[in-house]
Amino acid sequence: MSVLFVACSLVLSLICGTIVVALGGAAQTRARAQTAADAAALAAVFESGPYGSANPEQRAREYAQHNGARLTDCDCVEGATEMEVEVALDGFSARARAVIEPDKLAPAPVSPLRSATTAGLQPALKRAVDRLIAASNGRVYLVSGARSTDRQTELWIEALQKYGDPEAADNWVARPGTSNHETGLAVDLSGDLGLAVSLVDELGLPLWRPMSWEPWHFELTGMDG
Ligand SMILES: [Zn+2]
Secondary structure (H helix, E strand, O other): EEEEEEOOHHHHHHHHHHOOOOOOOOHHHHHHHHHHHHHHHHHHHHHOOOOOOOOOOHHHHHHHHHHHEEEEEEOOOOOEEEEEEEEEEEEEEEEEEEEOOHHOOOOOOOOHHHOOOOOOOHHHHHHHHHHHHHHHOOOOEEOOOOOOOOHHHHHHHHHHHHOOOHHHHHOOOOOOOOOOOOOEEEEEEEEEEEHHHHHHHHOOOOOOOOOOOOOOOOEOOOOOO
């Protein structure tokens, strides 16, 4: 069984890449089965993340088929950070497990034309975020700061359309009227999030990440998640 530890970008490159191995007969079939299992596991775990469509098993089945195999087992709990699959191909079966590291995830890149400002943030949060961004020398930037309730409504409806279920949408986007972005008490950062966290420590900034599954989302310490 292969075990794959992946970050998002790696997931995509592995899915897109095709490894052609010149092997004969059974060894070749076994290798093709393993490739199909790897692809299915990676696709499943990616679907579980914030940029997936939240149907890991369906994705695993498609990627197994793209690779000429059939999905025979999928231990794919929606929203989990780990997926295990089994596929069958011409009498061979192969298993693979893929693990996604939420710390390596980041919000989708935004165009510099749309980069957010710290306007509208609660003053203590604005000061902390301005200091953090200045100290990062361009390696950490603001993706989203204060947000209107209209914008929060749009985001939640997008999540509802994507996940097809209000409870699943709630896992990724706060309901309008409940997000700390709407009251200027939260920011989403991008770039080098590891550096952001060490600068928070070094500079003693009153920032923390209340939600482990959204490592880009920072709030003032002492606020409720
Ligand atoms: Zn956020």
